[in-house]
Amino acid sequence: MTSSSPPTGDISVPITRVVLVAATAALGGFLFGFDTAVINGAVSAIGEQFSTGPLLLGFSVASALIGCAIGAWFAGRIADRFGRIRVMLLAAALFVLSSLGCGLAFGIWDLSFWRVIGGLGVGAASVIAPAYIAEVSPPPYRGRLGSLQQMAIVTGIFVALLTDAAIVAAAGSSTEPWLFGLEAWRWMFLSELVPAVIYGLLALTIPESPRYLIARGELVKAKSVLSRYVGGDVEKTTTDILQTVKGASDRPRxxxxxxxxxxxxxxxxxxxxxxxxxxxxxxxxxxxxxxxxxxxxxxxxxxxxxxxxxxxxxxxxxxxxxxxxxxxxxxxxxxxxxxxxxxxxxxxxxxxxxxxxxxxxxxxxxxxxxxxxxxxxxxxxxxxxxxxxxxxxxxxxxxxxxxxxxxxxxxxxxxxxxxxxxxxxxxxxxxxxxxxxxxxxxxxxxxxxxxxxxxxxxxxxxxxxxxxxxxxxxxxxxxxxx
The missing domain is CATH 1.20.1250.20 (MFS general substrate transporter like domains)
Known part of the structure; x- marks a missing residue:
């Protein structure tokens, strides 16, 4: 990406800097894919462990999607009220809780509850990543950078499948005890702790969206972010953003x-x-x-x-x-x-x-x-x-x-x-x-x-x-x- 010329227009910032920020936001997409796919290798073992029938087992798998819809529905309002970075941190915390809860679940019902919690994180990440990436990207590269979200999702799915396979290979089967006496299928869920913590830590290192900062009246910070990441005529962009956020409520509805x-x-x-x-x-x-x-x-x-x-x-x-x-x-x-x-x-x-x-x-x-x-x-x-x-x-x-x-x-x-x-x-x-x-x-x-x-x-x-x-x-x- 860094070697090719921009498709349209010019930018005045190093594209590598923008790629790193966009990739950090796209880690939410990686967790999105990982969380939705990691259960694939655990389904049979969960059914056996908790003596669960197909209907209830199917619900436990699909329950994450309920959380996804709820998380997506509310993420935008939270992002407009408290900022894009705080939503990323919230999503990372939800992924951590879900990973621990599912990995240490006592039964099918609390497993389903923790799957919903993870779904809330997936839903929030599915909203905040594309919004944030679009808002910090130079227009000539916005499509490519926005596509990192989907790349992260499919990579997360692939890594989850590989992780499941590696754990099963190490333990012998998904139902066999492995590290610390916990069954292999539990470690499939616990493995999500690693990318979830990394996502949360890296989210602390990237700037807030300039559009959010301007909407909150923090023009100096916003101009700094625009100058470092978006480029172009910063004063004109700031004025244009001010015009487009007029009438936006402090309590988004x-x-x-x-x-x-x-x-x-x-x-x-x-x-x-x-x-x-x-x-x-x-x-x-x-x-x-x-x-x-x-x-x-x-x-x-x-x-x-x-x-x-x-x-x-x-x-x-x-x-x-x-x-x-x-x-x-x-x-x-x-x-x-x-x-x-x-x-x-x-x-x-x-x-x-x-x-x-x-x-x-x-x-x-x-x-x-x-x-x-x-x-x-x-x-x-x-x-x-x-x-x-x-x-x-x-x-x-x-x-x-x-x-x-x-x-x-x-x-x-x-x-x-x-x-x-x-x-x-x-x-x-x-x-x-x-x-x-x-x-x-x-x-x-x-x-x-x-x-x-x-x-x-x-x-x-x-x-x-x-x-x-x-x-x-x-x-x-x-x-x-x-």
Whole structure:
């Protein structure tokens, strides 16, 4: 990143300095991914340890998503009232508590409670990282730096899977006692203490958001941060920010999002739409259920686990592609290509599963059908990882005006977690009816995403955050300006 010239405009600060600050904020994304994935290796052991049935066990896994939605909903208001850094510190503390609570849980109910606590941290991190990164980044690099959030998420997922595997390898199985007599599955949760503490300590070393400082009247500090990290004409930027935060309340309320479009500002509905469509194309079915899915259609358990790891690595590689492209070709083109690609891949999967012969109640992909489905599923991850995965987070961090950014991002992120919960909990029921039906529904939403991007998404490439509009006006149509 440091060797290439800026895609648009000029900056007057060392980009390495900005990268380090953005990467620190993105550690919240790493914990976001780690926390949501680390339970994968512990599920069977938890069920055995606490003699838990599938329904209650499933709830304990999904309970974190409830906390995620709640944490996201309130994080924006807390950030506007007390600052972005304090939200990071709060999220780090919640991750620490969850790690300890889950690792030392006495039963399934208190484990579920600590999973909700961890979810609160994930929800808060999912809001504050993109908002903070957007607010301290020079416009020419804002897309790349914002994409670090998604890179951190997918890396966190990958590291969690590797950590689970390493602990099981060392202990012999997830149920066996390991260090200090604690079962291996408990150490999977306790391992999160390390990145959580690092996140909290590093958050103390980075500056507060200049937009927050200006909103609080701390102009001298804000100008110092702008000069060191954002660059450009600091006096003009300060004046522009002052204009955009006028009318912002000292006690942030959701009422500032009210508009004529079904009760909300149109731009808020666009954020909600992006968040929901990101989830409703079924990406988390691939990550949460992939091993079970591939076993169901004929692959061995070992092959299914290998495919899952390959898929995780694929997601990381394609996120790097997005980082390289997002500030060059823009957000909207990436979303459009991604939506078209996801639609095509999901349509292939829907057809493959709908036409597969049923043996013992499960579809069997005979002959070329298995490899075709495998290629389609991984190509789907390629299109998602290079577009909707990182780009949605970038847009949510920069598409809202200074006045409403944190609160609007909270609403959009909460909608995203709610959509995640819906998809994750309905997939088993849909799969019981038929995988063709499940993937047919995800195909429909990918098709809808194409037209949503064309009609409603505004390009934000190269624009300053102060030029973002939250006015209650119609969304531009195709071909209109940014």
């Amino acid at each position: 959701f009422s500032i999002l009210r508009g004529k479009a079904f009760g909300l500002l149109p731009i808020v509905w666009v954020g909600i739409g992006l968040s929901v469509l990101q989830q409703f194309t079924g990406i988390n079915v691939i990550f949460y259920y992939s091993t079970t899915l591939w076993q169901a259609v004929g692959f061995t358990e070992q092959d299914s686990l290998t495919i899952t790891v390959i898929t995780s690595v694929t997601n990381i590689v394609t996120t790097i592609v997005a980082i390289l492209l997002i500030d060059r070709i823009g957000r909207k083109p990436l979303l459009l290509v991604g939506a078209i690609g996801q639609f095509a891949c999901l349509a292939v999967l829907a057809v493959m599963f709908a036409t597969a012969p049923i043996v013992d109640g499960e579809p069997v992909l005979d002959g070329a059908a298995g490899p075709i489905a495998l290629i389609a599923a991984n190509l789907y991850v390629v299109f998602f990882g290079a577009s909707w995965g990182p780009v949605v987070w970038v847009l949510l961090g920069e598409m809202f005006s200074n006045r409403i950014r944190a609160v609007a991002l909270s609403v959009a992120a909460a909608a995203q977690w709610a959509a995640n919960f819906v998809i994750s909990t309905t997939f088993p029921a849909l799969a019981a009816v038929g995988l063709g039906l499940a993937y047919g529904i995800y195909t429909f939403f990918a098709f809808a995403a194409i037209f949503f991007v064309i009609r409603f998404v505004r390009e934000t490439k190269g624009r300053t955050l102060e030029s973002m509009d939250d006015g209650d006006r119609p969304i531009p149509t195709v071909g209109s300006g940014a």
